[in-house]
Structure formats: structure tokens, C-alpha cells
Amino acid sequence: MLGPEFLIAHGRIYSPQASRALLRRLLGEVSWQSEFVAFGRRFVLPRLQAWFADAGVHYRYSENMLEQQTWLEPLLAIKHKVEAQCGHQFNSVLLTYYRDGHDHVSWHADDERELGEAPVIASLSLGASRDFHYRHKQTQLSDSVPVHDGELLLMQPAFQQEWDHCILPQPELTAPRLNLTFRQVVMRRA
Numbered sequence: 681m682l683g684p685e686f687l688i689a690h691g692r693i694y695s696p697q698a699s700r701a702l703l704r705r706l707l708g709e710v711s712w713q714s715e716f717v718a719f720g721r722r723f724v725l726p727r728l729q730a731w732f733a734d735a736g737v738h739y740r741y742s743e744n745m746l747e748q749q750t751w752l753e754p755l756l757a758i759k760h761k762v763e764a765q766c767g768h769q770f771n772s773v774l775l776t777y778y779r780d781g782h783d784h785v786s787w788h789a790d791d792e793r794e795l796g797e798a799p800v801i802a803s804l805s806l807g808a809s810r811d812f813h814y815r816h817k818q819t820q821l822s823d824s825v826p827v828h829d830g831e832l833l834l835m836q837p838a839f840q841q842e843w844d845h846c847i848l849p850q851p852e853l854t855a856p857r858l859n860l861t862f863r864q865v866v867m868r869r870a
């Protein structure tokens with residue numbers, strides 16, 4: 681693995697039974713968004729997303745101003761567990777719902793100004809296993825780690841500064857996956 685010091689695997693934090701129940705509940709209760717408008721054009725994402733945050737916290741993800749939703753009780757419970765596990769506090773979470781292996785997210789870094797100079801991001805996976813790819817911004821060296829159901833991966837600040845990441849399509853997969861990335865937005869807008 682190329683960037684092990686920046687990616688910390690916390691392993692399984694939910695049992696298969698608990699993560700199955702969470703997945704089912706969140707897929708049912710969350711209001712999902714797949715479209716956004718930027719530069720006067722409408723885009724449809726190859727995945728579904730939802731954004732939950734404390735009041736007053738706004739975040740523009742890849743020029744996509746996400747509609748903010750008020751925390752759901754199961755998400756707050758997950759947030760508290762993740763914070764206790766990794767020792768960092770978060771005020772928001774981006775949910776990404778990969779309906780099957782066709783859904784994906786392209787190469788990017790979560791280095792938006794709203795996350796400050798040194799963003800720590802905690803990433804929880806529920807459902808199908810996918811491969812999390814990362815590529816060094818300068819050298820273009822790349823590698824991947826499998827991200828499994830119920831597991832927590834912590835991305836240290838240098839990871840966003842030095843590496844891009846993505847989830848590539850895996851068309852053979854039919855099962856859904858939900859990813860929750862907990863973030864601390866440090867710049868607030870009115």
C-alpha cells in the first residue's frame with residue numbers, strides 16, 4: 681500500500697446485523713439527491729447523495745451546493761460512535777449511495793476551502809464491498825484498498841493534500857453500498 685500513514689483502517693465498528701439494519705433504515709428514511717445545477721446546467725450524478733449538518737454549516741462539494749438536511753437520529757448515533765472510535769469531532773456527514781456497481785465517484789480530493797487546511801475525514805462503509813482507489817497527485821502512482829461492510833477508514837489531512845481518490849465502476853456488482861464521510865466544516869456562511 682502506497683499511503684498507509686495517511687489512511688488509517690479502524691476495521692469493523694458495526695456487526696453485520698447492525699450494519700444491515702442501519703443500511704435498510706437509512707436507504708428508507710433519507711431524502712436522496714442525484715441532480716444538481718451548476719453554471720446554469722443540470723447534472724445527474726452517477727450515484728445518490730445526501731448532506732446532513734449542524735445548523736449554519738454549508739458545504740460546496742465539487743461546485744455542487746448540497747441541500748442541507750437536519751440530522752436523523754440514526755445518523756447522530758453513528759456520528760457519536762465514529763467520534764468515540766477515532767477521537768475527532770465532526771459537524772456534518774456526506775452520504776453516498778451506490779445503488780449497484782454502475783454507480784461510482786470520479787477522481788477527486790476532499791480539499792474544499794470549507795474543510796480548512798487540515799481536514800480529517802472519517803469514512804464508514806455499509807453494504808457491498810467496493811475498492812477505494814487512491815493516486816498520488818504528483819507521481820500518479822496509484823493503489824487501492826477494499827472497503828468492507830461495517831468498517832471505518834480515517835483519512836488524515838495529508839491524504840487530501842497529496843492524493844486523489846475515487847470509487848470506480850464495478851459493473852458486475854448488483855448489491856448496494858452506502859458510504860458516510862464525516863467532516864468538520866470550519867468555514868461557515870450566513
Ligand SMILES: O=C(O)CCC(=O)C(=O)O
Pocket residue numbers: 774776785790803812827845846847859861
Ligand atoms: O465511497 C467512498 O468510499 C468514497 C466517497 C468519496 O469519495 C467522498 O465522499 O469524497
